[in-house]
Amino acid sequence: MISERFDPGERIVLAQESCLKFLEGIPDSTFQLIVTSPPYNLGKEYEKRLKLEHYLGEEKAVIRECVRTLKPGGNICWQIGNYVEDGSIVPLDAALFPVFSGLGLKMRNRIIWHFEHGLHCSRRFSGRYETICWFTKGDDYVFHLDPVRVPQKYPGKRYFKGPKAGQHSCNPLGKNPGDPR
Numbered sequence: 001m002i003s004e005r006f007d008p009g010e011r012i013v014l015a016q017e018s019c020l021k022f023l024e025g026i027p028d029s030t031f032q033l034i035v036t037s038p039p040y041n042l043g044k045e046y047e048k049r050l051k052l053e054h055y056l057g058e059e060k061a062v063i064r065e066c067v068r069t070l071k072p073g074g075n076i077c078w079q080i081g082n083y084v085e086d087g088s089i090v091p092l093d094a095a096l097f098p099v100f101s102g103l104g105l106k107m108r109n110r111i112i113w114h115f116e117h118g119l120h121c122s123r124r125f126s127g128r129y130e131t132i133c134w135f136t137k138g139d140d141y142v143f144h145l146d147p148v149r150v151p152q153k154y155p156g157k158r159y160f161k162g163p164k165a166g167q168h169s170c171n172p173l174g175k176n177p178g179d180p181r
């Protein structure tokens, strides 16, 4: 069942409205995880291009509501790219970092999403990455590393001498995948 209105008893809610309006109707400390890729103020079909300060002010209002509705120990993943004006770029994650940290969140990773598609630039290198900024509300947060481990460069490698000779020299479940994806 998919509901159009938030209710704590619903499993899936698909609300087609402004996210700010939606969030304002949500009680404090409701969500465990918030994942979003908001508009980048580029004038795409789903947004109106605004003066940068105005855009950042609107984002700040949404972020404030996200932090209010996040549970203690919850996570926010904010996927964002660059705002571009006359060939000059503004990294939006850098512009928004003070908003998240000013609301008390702690950044755990700035994950680089690298891709090969997109516009080709002639007076600068073509933009080929965006970032996913992962913040937590407090230090007692949920993070399960084991399910996302990847194979080691040399799987099954063991110490060949010393007191640990014969033991695995790396985690047999795989290695931490790192922050570029």
Ligand SMILES: C[S@@+](CC[C@H](N)C(=O)[O-])C[C@H]1O[C@@H](n2cnc3c(N)ncnc32)[C@H](O)[C@@H]1O
Residues within 6 Å of the ligand: 017, 018, 019, 020, 036, 037, 038, 039, 040, 046, 047
């Ligand atoms: C950068 S796109 C994200 C695209 C999406 N992550 C994907 O991969 O298809 C931004 C999305 O935010 C939506 N959006 C823009 N302003 C919004 C608002 N005020 N409330 C809710 N959604 C909004 C747009 O319709 C668009 O789907």
